[in-house]
Amino acid sequence: MTSNGPFGPLDFQLVLLRRMADHRPELVDDARRELGVSLTEMREANRRWQAMVRAPRARGALSRYRSVLGEPELAFRRTVGDLECDALLWPVPLWPGLRFEVMVAPGGAVWNEWLVRAPGAAGPELRTAADLRPWSCTVDEVARAFPPARPTEGGAPTRLRLAFTLPGGGPGVADFTWGLLQDWSETRRDA
Secondary structure, three states, rough: OOEEEEEEOHHHHHHHHHHOOOHHHHHHHHHHHHOOOOOHHHHHHHHHHHHHHOOOOOOHHHHHHHHOOOOOOOOEEEEEEEEEEEEEEEEOOOOEEEEEEEEEEEOOOEEEEEEEEEOOOOOOOOOHHOOOOOOOOEEHHHHHHHHHEEEEEEEOEEEEEEEEEOOOOOEEEEEEOEEEEEEEEEEEOOO
């Protein structure tokens, strides 16, 4: 990875990490060291990504992902409500059990992009609140394990907050970045 070379999968992982650093800096530091990159290199990758996204004649999101990540490992049709779309999955070496998923609506518009469990990979067993460890599970896994659950807005485009029901009926809220759990807390019930 160089600031002048092509932007590739390693750089993209650094972009994912940069946004996660707001919640879990200690995990990001460990991951960054595992990848063998400095904090400066992570920031530079994020700066380059933001420049690509915001360029006046920026290519579309799907074209940008294909350019950076190559051809998807897996592509298939998925129906979400009344919408039939394409799901494209790319491996993310930092998280081998996950894939970066891009959902593409008819006409080519990207309407969702986040980390999901890789097809066939075993996810965590989520039975109690103690099982909700940072970076261990995805939005879908928490929603299925602790219903009823409903998504709410996060603080940035790559963030999502999920209100869910703890075992025993208490309310909880989980924060996700790029679809990966960062933190959660119990919420007070309104009296």
